[in-house]
Amino acid sequence: MRVPRRRRWVVAVPMAALALATVYPLVFTANVAMKSRRDYILDRFSPADSLRWDNIATAWTSVGLGRYFVNSVIVVAAAVALLLLIGSMAGFALSHLRFRGSRALFLCFLAALFVPFQVVMVPLAQIMADTGLIDTYPGLVLAYVAQFLPFSIFLMTSYYSGIPREIVDAARVDGNTLYGVYRRIMLPIGRPALLSVGILNALFCWNDVLISLLMMPSAEHRTLMVGVTSLRGQYSDDIPTFAAGVLIAALPVLVIYLFFQRQIADGITADATKG
Numbered sequence: 001m002r003v004p005r006r007r008r009w010v011v012a013v014p015m016a017a018l019a020l021a022t023v024y025p026l027v028f029t030a031n032v033a034m035k036s037r038r039d040y041i042l043d044r045f046s047p048a049d050s051l052r053w054d055n056i057a058t059a060w061t062s063v064g065l066g067r068y069f070v071n072s073v074i075v076v077a078a079a080v081a082l083l084l085l086i087g088s089m090a091g092f093a094l095s096h097l098r099f100r101g102s103r104a105l106f107l108c109f110l111a112a113l114f115v116p117f118q119v120v121m122v123p124l125a126q127i128m129a130d131t132g133l134i135d136t137y138p139g140l141v142l143a144y145v146a147q148f149l150p151f152s153i154f155l156m157t158s159y160y161s162g163i164p165r166e167i168v169d170a171a172r173v174d175g176n177t178l179y180g181v182y183r184r185i186m187l188p189i190g191r192p193a194l195l196s197v198g199i200l201n202a203l204f205c206w207n208d209v210l211i212s213l214l215m216m217p218s219a220e221h222r223t224l225m226v227g228v229t230s231l232r233g234q235y236s237d238d239i240p241t242f243a244a245g246v247l248i249a250a251l252p253v254l255v256i257y258l259f260f261q262r263q264i265a266d267g268i269t270a271d272a273t274k275g
Contacts, residue, residue, distance in 0.1 A: 032243040055244040056209035068227035076205045079144035083152045083201045091156025092186045096168045112150035140215040144205050
C-alpha cells in the first residue's frame with residue numbers, strides 16, 4: 001500500500017527539522033573548536049577557515065583531560081560490569097524464581113526509579129565519608145551502581161519475564177543448578193537486553209557530573225565530564241578551547257550510539273515484541 005506523497009511530506013518535514021535541531025549543536029561545537037580565539041570573537045557562526053587541532057591538543061594535555069578520560073574509563077567500566085552482573089542475576093531471580101516477597105521486592109526497585117538523586121545525595125555522601133570511600137574509585141563505582149541498579153533490574157526483569165518458564169524447568173530437570181541455568185540459559189538468551197543495559201548505563205555514567213563531583217572532590221580523580229565543566233571557569237575567555245573539551249567528551253558517546261543504536265532499541269523493545 002503506497003503512502004500518498006502529501007502524507008509523506010507531513011512526516012518528513014518535522015522529522016528533518018528535529019534531526020537538524022539535534023545535529024546542529026554538535027556541528028557548531030566542532031566548528032568553534034577549530035577556530036582561534038580571535039576568529040571566534042570576530043564571527044562565531046562563520047565556518048572555520050582552517051582546522052586548528054591545537055585547541056584539542058591544549059584541552060587534552062595542558063588542562064589534563066587525558067587523565068580525566070582515563071579516570072572515566074576505569075570508573076565506567078567497573079560500574080557497568082557490576083550493574084550487568086547484579087542486574088541480570090536479580091532479573092532472573094525476580095522473573096523465574098518463586099519466593100515470598102518477590103513481587104514486593106520488584107515494586108521497591110520500581111519505586112526507586114522515581115526517586116531523584118538529589119533526595120539521597122546528602123545521606124549517600126555521609127555514608128561514603130564515614131566508610132572512607134570519598135575521593136576513591138570504589139566509592140564512585142558503588143555510587144553509580146546504587147543510582148542505576150533499579151533501572152537495570154527493571155529492564156532485565158521485564159526481558160526475562162518474556163522467556164517461558166518451561167525452559168528453566170527443563171534445564172533444572174536436566175540436572176542444572178540455579179547458577180547453571182543462569183549461566184548456560186539466561187545469559188545467552190538475555191544478550192540483547194544485556195547489551196542495551198550495558199550501553200545505556202555506560203552513557204549514564206559517562207555523562208554524569210553531579211555524582212562524580214560529589215564523590216570525587218579532588219582535581220586528581222575528576223572524571224572527564226567534571227573536567228570539561230571546570231574548563232568553562234579556567235578558560236572563560238577561550239571558548240574554542242572549551243568547545244574542544246566538549247567535543248572530546250562527546251565523541252565517545254556519539255561513536256557508541258552510532259554503532260549500537262539498533263541494539264539499544266531492540267533490547268528495550270524486545271520484551272514487548274516477544275510472542
